[in-house]
Amino acid sequence: MKVNCENCKKPITSQVNALFEQFEPGSVVCPHCHHQQKRYVSEADLLIYFCFSAVLYSAVLVLIFFLLNWKMQAWVLILAVILFVITYIAMKYGSAQLYEKAYFKADIKNKVIQEEANTVRKRLKTQFILFMLVAFMFGTQPEFVPFFFILIFAFLLLTIIKVRLAIRNERAQK
Numbered sequence: 001m002k003v004n005c006e007n008c009k010k011p012i013t014s015q016v017n018a019l020f021e022q023f024e025p026g027s028v029v030c031p032h033c034h035h036q037q038k039r040y041v042s043e044a045d046l047l048i049y050f051c052f053s054a055v056l057y058s059a060v061l062v063l064i065f066f067l068l069n070w071k072m073q074a075w076v077l078i079l080a081v082i083l084f085v086i087t088y089i090a091m092k093y094g095s096a097q098l099y100e101k102a103y104f105k106a107d108i109k110n111k112v113i114q115e116e117a118n119t120v121r122k123r124l125k126t127q128f129i130l131f132m133l134v135a136f137m138f139g140t141q142p143e144f145v146p147f148f149f150i151l152i153f154a155f156l157l158l159t160i161i162k163v164r165l166a167i168r169n170e171r172a173q174k
Contacts (some may be wrong), residue, residue: 001093001097001100002096005032005037006035007033007035008030008032008033012037013092013096015028016095016096016099017092019041019095020041020046020099021091021095022121023046023049023050023125024121025040025041025042025043025046025115025117025121026040027040038110039099039110040109040111040113041099042111042113042115042166043113043170044105044163045105046120047166048103048104048163049094049098050124050127051156051163053094054128054132054135054155055156056090056091057087057132058136059152060083061132061135061136062135062136062148064080064084065140067079104163104167105167108171111170111173134151135151138151
């Protein structure tokens with residue numbers, strides 16, 4: 001999926017992906033015509049991307065860990081590489097799709113929110129790293145795999161609550 005500039009219609013997909021990957025709230029500026037896009041990426045958008053990426057990365061990480069612990073064969077390595085490629089494509093497509101569709105907040109996707117960008121970025125990056133560490137610790141030990149699934153479920157539940165609160169706060173801002 002390609003995201004194009006509102007003004008010059010040239011692709012800005014890489015700038016959109018960078019905004020999401022760095023957990024940076026704000027608007028994308030076209031590198032070609034330097035037009036600032038109307039679409040504002042808020043904390044709620046970043047939380048949705050954060051949830052999607054954390055669950056996807058941790059599931060793939062644990063799956064690959066268990067694949068590599070099997071008897072080493074060529075098909076296992078090929079499957080691991082295919083999983084990494086699918087994850088990469090899903091993350092690139094996911095951020096562009098989230099930018100275009102603005103799930104759960106399509107009516108306020110252009111609303112500029114007053115939020116501390118540096119604080120949001122640091123908090124989400126720290127939470128992502130901690131989640132991946134805990135998921136790796138639980139997911140790579142066979143006796144802790146049930147706790148891994150409990151962790152994923154609890155994480156999804158908490159993120160849904162956080163997204164709902166963030167969207168409510170965005171709607172409340174004038």
